[in-house]
Amino acid sequence: xxxxxxxxxxxxxxxxxxxxxxxxxxxxxxxxxxxxxxxxxxxxxxxxxxxxxxxxxxxxxxxxxxxxxxxxxxxxxxxxxxxxxxxxxxxxxxxxxxxxxxxxxxxxxxxxxxxxxxxxxxxxxxxxxxxxxxxxxxxxxxxxxxxxxxxxxxxxxxxxxxxxxxxxxxxxxxxxxxxxxxxxxxxxxxxxxxxxxxxxxxxxxxxxxxxxxxxxxxxxxxxxxxxxxxxxxxxxxxxxxxxxxxxxxxxxxxxxxxxxxxxxxxxxxxxxxxxxxxxxxxxxxxxxxxxxxxxxxxxxxxxxxxxxxxxxxxxxxxxxxxxxxxxxxxxxxxxx
Numbered sequence: 001x002x003x004x005x006x007x008x009x010x011x012x013x014x015x016x017x018x019x020x021x022x023x024x025x026x027x028x029x030x031x032x033x034x035x036x037x038x039x040x041x042x043x044x045x046x047x048x049x050x051x052x053x054x055x056x057x058x059x060x061x062x063x064x065x066x067x068x069x070x071x072x073x074x075x076x077x078x079x080x081x082x083x084x085x086x087x088x089x090x091x092x093x094x095x096x097x098x099x100x101x102x103x104x105x106x107x108x109x110x111x112x113x114x115x116x117x118x119x120x121x122x123x124x125x126x127x128x129x130x131x132x133x134x135x136x137x138x139x140x141x142x143x144x145x146x147x148x149x150x151x152x153x154x155x156x157x158x159x160x161x162x163x164x165x166x167x168x169x170x171x172x173x174x175x176x177x178x179x180x181x182x183x184x185x186x187x188x189x190x191x192x193x194x195x196x197x198x199x200x201x202x203x204x205x206x207x208x209x210x211x212x213x214x215x216x217x218x219x220x221x222x223x224x225x226x227x228x229x230x231x232x233x234x235x236x237x238x239x240x241x242x243x244x245x246x247x248x249x250x251x252x253x254x255x256x257x258x259x260x261x262x263x264x265x266x267x268x269x270x271x272x273x274x275x276x277x278x279x280x281x282x283x284x285x286x287x288x289x290x291x292x293x294x295x296x297x298x299x300x301x302x303x304x305x306x307x308x309x310x311x312x313x314x315x316x317x318x319x320x321x322x323x324x325x326x327x328x329x330x331x332x333x334x335x336x
Contacts, residue, residue, distance in 0.1 A: 053087055054116035062293060062331040063231065063262065065212075065306030066324065067093040067122075069270040073101050079270065079314035082107040086321050087115060088328045091212075093169060095309060097121035097159050108164050119164070122214060123156045124171030125149075125195050146194045153198045160209060167210030170199060173235060174219030189221055196225050203228060214264065214306075218252040226257055231304050233262045240280045242292050253298045261297070262304030265289045268323065270311035286313075286323040290330035305331055 038046050066089045072080040082104060085092060092111065094100075100108075111117040132148050159165065174192065177185050203209065213229040226232060234252055236245050245263055253261075265285040266276035279288050286307055293302040307324065316322040 050114050054114075056088075057090065057116040062302065063090045063304035064088060064328055064331065065091045065093060065231075065233065065262070065264065065304060066267070066310050067095050067306070067308040069309055069311040070094050070096050070100075070104060071270070073099075073104075077314070078320070079311055083110050084314075084320075085111075086324050086328060088332065089117060089324075091118045091120055093120050093122060093308075095121075097156075097163070097165070100163055105163060112164070112166065118166040118210070120167045120169055120210075120212065121159065121165060122169040122171045123153065123199075125192075126171065126173045126215075128152050129191075145191065149191070149194055150198065153195070157199075157202055160206070167212065169212045169214040169233070170225065170229070172196075172213070172215040172217075172220065174216060176219060177221070192221055196220075196222060200225060200228075216248075216252055217254060217257075223254065226254070230260060231262055232257055232260045233264050233304060233306050236263050236289070237266045237308055238276055239265060239285070240276065242279070242288050245289065245292050246297065249297045255298075258298070258300040260303055261300070262302060262306060263289055263293060264306035264308055267307040267310030268312035269309045274309070284323045284326075286310075286327040287330070290327040293331060 066085065068082060068085060070082065075081055078084050082092070094104075108119045112119060128149055129145070132145050136143060136148050137145075157168075160168065172192075172195070175188065177188055180188060203211065211225075211229045212231045212233060213226055214233045215235050217223060217226055217232055217234075220226070234245075234248050236248055239245050239248070245265075249261065249263070265288070266274045267286065268274070268277050277285050279285055289305055289307075293305050296302075305327065307327070310321070310324055313321050313323045319325060
């Protein structure tokens, strides 16, 4: 099936732009030209390409998750268009899940219906805890965390019906309870039970929403929520070397979930810089995690790789989304 996609892409570009050779266009993700031109100049062949791309989603390959910064609502660059992300991304996470424009909604539907991508967002326990500590509690000392957590979860879960999302990532890093005293552990357990309990209850009443775990499962006191998650992504966004990814995997490894594990690293942000986008040896984090994921970990294959905030990777002199494309090529190499 992958060969069919590559042939379709090559024929499409060769036909529409009169390229002298198909050699450099055998990868799906080289289709970074303006979609309007391709669609208008050879709509039949492009339709065949999209059909093959949707079939590709069903094949056995390493899933690619990518979190996209959709904060710019009035685009001034192609980097601000969701539909221009590389085609071989399987799951796109929107960093800003609410206040979507009509254009964003239309692009979400296009990616899902035409390219078979899934669109998700993250519900982040640790982010809620940080916001409560730094913002809510100082402004309203009488409000307890679990009250805030309940209201925030109600709001974030409502976005699944407000917008055309396919699922959610359950963000939970938490802490180790080994050095906690009894009072600290009790509070930690109650907070986790509140967060996970609300999600479990909601999921039991809303079938068909795909869940992905994103964080550190080892810090979960009750790991039953993982049964609902086909993919368990470990949070390696602050890793600076490959051995840190291995350590993170070893610490969070649960044999019952072998084959479900993936790893997320930092990408090139749309705004500013992120020191973790490059490992300490100068290797892009995307290259490092791809090479790492190609080797079995704990005796099992890695099922997914993710990049958080990759939008700035669009701006590259050699090719748009160069680092993302290199990563995808390593994870799911083209059949030449």
